[in-house]
Amino acid sequence: EPEVTQTPSHQVTQMGQEVILRCVPISNHLYFYWYRQILGQKVEFLVSFYNNEISEKSEIFDDQFSVERPDGSNFTLKIRSTKLEDSAMYFCASSERVGQRDQPQHFGDGTRLSIL
Amino acid sequence: AQTVTQSQPEMSVQEAETVTLSCTYDTSENNYYLFWYKQPPSRQMILVIRQEAYKQQNATENRFSVNFQKAAKSFSLKISDSQLGDTAMYFCAFMKDLMNRDDKIIFGKGTRLHILP
Numbered sequence: 715e716p717e718v719t720q721t722p723s724h725q726v727t728q729m730g731q732e733v734i735l736r737c738v739p740i741s742n743h744l745y746f747y748w749y750r751q752i753l754g755q756k757v758e759f760l761v762s763f764y765n766n767e768i769s770e771k772s773e774i775f776d777d778q779f780s781v782e783r784p785d786g787s788n789f790t791l792k793i794r795s796t797k798l799e800d801s802a803m804y805f806c807a808s809s810e811r812v813g814q815r816d817q818p819q820h821f822g823d824g825t826r827l828s829i830l
Numbered sequence: 831a832q833t834v835t836q837s838q839p840e841m842s843v844q845e846a847e848t849v850t851l852s853c854t855y856d857t858s859e860n861n862y863y864l865f866w867y868k869q870p871p872s873r874q875m876i877l878v879i880r881q882e883a884y885k886q887q888n889a890t891e892n893r894f895s896v897n898f899q900k901a902a903k904s905f906s907l908k909i910s911d912s913q914l915g916d917t918a919m920y921f922c923a924f925m926k927d928l929m930n931r932d933d934k935i936i937f938g939k940g941t942r943l944h945i946l947p
Contacts, residue, residue: 717874745933757875757921757937770934805875809933819935821867821875 716740718822720806726828727796735791735825737806746789747807747819748781750774757805763789793827801829832857834924836938843912844946850897851907851941853922859883861927864898864905865935870918878920881905909943917945 719738727733739746748760762769763781771779780792789808793800803826807819833856843849855864866878881889881898889896893910909916922938 747934749935749937756939757935759934759936762934772934803873807935819933823874 716820718806718808718820720804720822720825722825723823724826724828726830729798729829730795733793733796733827735793735804735806735827737789737791737808737822738787739789739806739808740810740820741787743808743810743820745769745809745819746781746783747809748791749805749807749821750802751805751824752799752802760791760804796827796829798829801827803827832859832862832924832926832936834922834936834938836922836941838941839939840942840944842944842946845912845914847912848908848910849912849943851909851920851922851943853905853907853938855903855905855922855924857903857924859926863925863927864896865923865925866894866896866905866907867921867923867937868916868918869921869940870915875921879907912945914945914947916943918943 721736746763749757751757759772761771761775761781778794782790803824805824806822809819835854837852862883864881867875868878869875879889879891879894881896888898895908897906919940919942921940924936
């Protein structure tokens with residue numbers, strides 16, 4: 715069964731550094747998402763992306779965050795200047811289309827981001 | 831705004847027992863989807879079961895079933911004949927109707943379930 719893949723599985727970065735988290739969505743999916751889960755807290759929506767633009771973003775997704783689909787397969791989340799509170803598990807998800815009545819979003823394994 | 835509440839942070843049951851995980855939600859929407867996701871220690875979140883709000887019949891998937899009470903805004907998950915592999919974090923989640931462009935998933939805080947041998 716096709717899967718959403720995320721790399722790296724664990725990223726350790728110094729505070730203030732830029733970090734890029736990578737995701738390869740399922741190949742025929744057109745909608746892409748990033749969520750994050752701070753340790754011990756709930757999974758929170760960050761951003762959704764369709765047709766090469768952001769569809770919706772949460773309050774968390776401030777100017778330090780950006781997303782990009784640089785080629786036909788990757789979907790990236792960039793944090794420009796990381797803060798300690800950015801430490802979390804980041805999940806990428808993709809879905810085939812809005813209106814699809816099967817599983818709407820498939821999740822990757824996540825990238826654990828640790829900011830030192 | 832929609833909210834999802836899971837009041838049981840952690841539960842433990844013996845293997846082969848039945849366990850029920852609670853979830854309540856709040857929304858003003860009439861059509862929406864509810865989900866239970868499982869996140870085992872291997873980390874990938876897997877969809878366990880989903881319920882469409884316009885369907886009165888409770889969804890079932892093998893040993894997993896839900897008790898969907900729309901008026902009470904309650905969506906509990908029952909796991910029958912629990913197995914060691916059911917040990918995981920379980921998230922209750924909400925999404926507006928899939929025809930709406932607002933398709934973000936809103937998660938509860940999760941219930942950590944331990945199945946004991």
